Amino acid sequence: MFAAASRATVLIKLESAKRGKSLPDLARARRAVVPVILALSLAFPSPARAQATLSALSGTVKGPSGTVVANANVAVKNVATGQTVETHSDSSGHYSVSGLAPGDYDVSVSAAGFATITTRVSLAASANATADVTLDHGLSLVDLGFSPAQTQGSAADQARLNKRSHMLMLHQRFGLIVTVPLIATLATSINAGGRHSSNTSRDLHVALGAATGDLYGISAYYAIRAPKIEGTPTRGPIKAHKILAWIHGPGMILTPILGAIAYDQKNNGEKVHGIAKAHGPVAIVTAAAYGAAILSVSFKF
Amino acid sequence: MNKRLLIGFLLFAAPAWAQSESEWLLDHGTLNYHVSHPLHQVDGVSHAARGKGSCHSGQCDFLVAAPVRSFDSGDSNRDLHMLQVVRGGQFPMVSVRTHLSAEAAKSTEIHADLEIEFAGQTVQYKQVPFQLSIQGNEAKLTGTIPAKLTDFKIDPPSLLAIPVKNDIPVYVELTWKRHK
Numbered sequence: 001m002f003a004a005a006s007r008a009t010v011l012i013k014l015e016s017a018k019r020g021k022s023l024p025d026l027a028r029a030r031r032a033v034v035p036v037i038l039a040l041s042l043a044f045p046s047p048a049r050a051q052a053t054l055s056a057l058s059g060t061v062k063g064p065s066g067t068v069v070a071n072a073n074v075a076v077k078n079v080a081t082g083q084t085v086e087t088h089s090d091s092s093g094h095y096s097v098s099g100l101a102p103g104d105y106d107v108s109v110s111a112a113g114f115a116t117i118t119t120r121v122s123l124a125a126s127a128n129a130t131a132d133v134t135l136d137h138g139l140s141l142v143d144l145g146f147s148p149a150q151t152q153g154s155a156a157d158q159a160r161l162n163k164r165s166h167m168l169m170l171h172q173r174f175g176l177i178v179t180v181p182l183i184a185t186l187a188t189s190i191n192a193g194g195r196h197s198s199n200t201s202r203d204l205h206v207a208l209g210a211a212t213g214d215l216y217g218i219s220a221y222y223a224i225r226a227p228k229i230e231g232t233p234t235r236g237p238i239k240a241h242k243i244l245a246w247i248h249g250p251g252m253i254l255t256p257i258l259g260a261i262a263y264d265q266k267n268n269g270e271k272v273h274g275i276a277k278a279h280g281p282v283a284i285v286t287a288a289a290y291g292a293a294i295l296s297v298s299f300k301f
Numbered sequence: 302m303n304k305r306l307l308i309g310f311l312l313f314a315a316p317a318w319a320q321s322e323s324e325w326l327l328d329h330g331t332l333n334y335h336v337s338h339p340l341h342q343v344d345g346v347s348h349a350a351r352g353k354g355s356c357h358s359g360q361c362d363f364l365v366a367a368p369v370r371s372f373d374s375g376d377s378n379r380d381l382h383m384l385q386v387v388r389g390g391q392f393p394m395v396s397v398r399t400h401l402s403a404e405a406a407k408s409t410e411i412h413a414d415l416e417i418e419f420a421g422q423t424v425q426y427k428q429v430p431f432q433l434s435i436q437g438n439e440a441k442l443t444g445t446i447p448a449k450l451t452d453f454k455i456d457p458p459s460l461l462a463i464p465v466k467n468d469i470p471v472y473v474e475l476t477w478k479r480h481k
Binding site: 110139140141143144145146150151152153154155156157158159160161162164165168229231232233234235236237238241297 | 351352353355362363364366368370373374375376377378379380381382384385386388389390391392393394396398423
C-alpha cells in the first residue's frame with residue numbers, strides 16, 4: 001500500500017514537473033491524493049492481504065490397522081459456498097490443501113476398499129489445521145483376496161484402451177471404404193483381361209486396383225498397430241476375422257504383383273501366361289476372404 | 302406342504318445368519334449384464350466374483366467384487382471395447398456393498414440398499430429386491446440390479462449409429478457359505 005502511495009507521489013511529481021508547477025502546488029496535490037489512495041486500498045484489499053488470511057489443511061490418511069493409505073481421494077468442501085477442492089494422499093498417506101478461506105469444511109476421504117468418511121473441520125484465518133483421517137471398512141477388496149495389481153487401474157491403461165478403440169474404429173471405417181473400389185475392380189476385370197480388352201479398360205482396372213490396395217494398406221495399418229491388451233485371449237467372431245486376414249492379407253500383396261505381370265504380358269500383345277494366370281483366381285479368393293472377414297464382425301457393438 | 306417346510310426351515314435357519322459374530326464367504330457367484338440394441342442382444346457373464354460378509358451384533362456388511370475384464374460376452378473384441386467404454390483401464394473393479402440386518406434373513410425376499418462402485422462412480426440403488434434361500438450353512442441370493450449406463454456416466458456405445466439402451470440390468474446369483 002505504501003509502495004503504491006509512493007509510486008503515486010512520484011507520478012504526481014513527474015506530472016507537476018512537466019507542467020512547471022511550484023513546490024507548494026506539489027505538496028497540496030500530495031495531501032489531496034494520499035487519503036484517496038488510503039481509502040481505495042481499504043475498500044479493495046490487495047491480494048497480499050487476502051493471502052494473509054488464507055488457511056491450509058493437511059493430514060494423514062490411515063486404514064483401521066494404522067497403515068497409511070496412499071492415493072486416497074480427499075475432497076475439501078466449503079460448507080458455505082459449496083466449492084470443493086480435491087487432492088490425493090501421497091505414498092506416505094499425507095495430503096495437504098492450501099489457499100482455503102476461513103470457515104467450515106467437510107473433508108471427505110475415500111479410497112478403494114474403504115468406506116468413505118466425511119468429517120467437519122473449522123478453519124480459522126491464517127491457520128494450518130491438521131485433520132488426520134482413519135478410514136474404516138467393513139470390508140475391502142484386499143479382504144476378498146484381490147491383489148493391488150488387480151484393483152489399481154491407471155490412466156495409462158485407459159489411454160491404451162482408448163487408443164486401441166480409436167485405431168480399430170479407423171480400421172473398420174477404412175475397411176468398409178475398401179469394399180467400393182474392390183467391387184469396382186472386380187467388375188472392371190471382365191473387360192481388362194479378356195480377348196477383346198482395351199488399354200483403357202486395363203488402365204481403369206489397374207487404377208481401381210491400386211486404390212483398393214492403398215486403402216487396404218491404411219486399414220491394415222490401423223489393425224496391426226492398434227495396441228495389444230495383454231491377458232485377453234481371442235474369443236468369438238474376431239477369431240475368424242483374424243484367420244481370414246491371413247488369407248486376404250497375402251492375397252492383397254500377391255494380386256497386384258501377378259496383375260502387373262499380366263498387364264505387361266497383355267501390353268506386349270501376349271496372351272497372359274505362366275504365373276500371371278493366377279492373378280484372377282487369387283484376386284477372387286482374396287475378395288471372398290475379405291468379404292467374409294467383414295461379415296464375421298458385422299454384428300457387434 | 303413344501304412351503305410350510307421351507308418357512309419352518311427358514312425360521313430355524315435364520316439365527317445362523319443372525320448370529321452376533323459370523324462370517325460368510327462367497328462360494329460361487331455369477332454376475333450377468335444384459336445390453337439391448339434394436340439389432341442385437343448381448344449378455345456378459347462373470348464367474349470371477351469374490352465376496353465376503355461380516356456380521357456383528359445382528360448387523361451384516363457384505364462386499365462383492367469382480368474384475369471388469371472378467372466379463373465374457375463371447376467376443377473378446379466386444380469385451381475389450383466394453384472395457385474401454387466403461388473406463389475399465391482406470392477403474393478395473395466393480396464392487397457392490399450392502400448392509401443388512403439379521404432380521405432380513407427371516408424372509409425369502411429381502412430388499413437391500415446397494416452401493417455400487419463402477420467406472421469411477423459410486424451409485425446407490427435403494428431397496429433392490431433379492432430372493433433368499435438358506436439351506437444349513439449355505440445361503441443363495443438371486444436378483445437383478447436395475448443399473449443404467451448414465452448412472453455411471455457411461456456413454457452408450459453404438460452399432461450402426463444407433464446407441465444401445467440405457468438400461469443394463471445385472472442379474473446376480475450368489476451362493477454364500479458360512480465360514481465361522
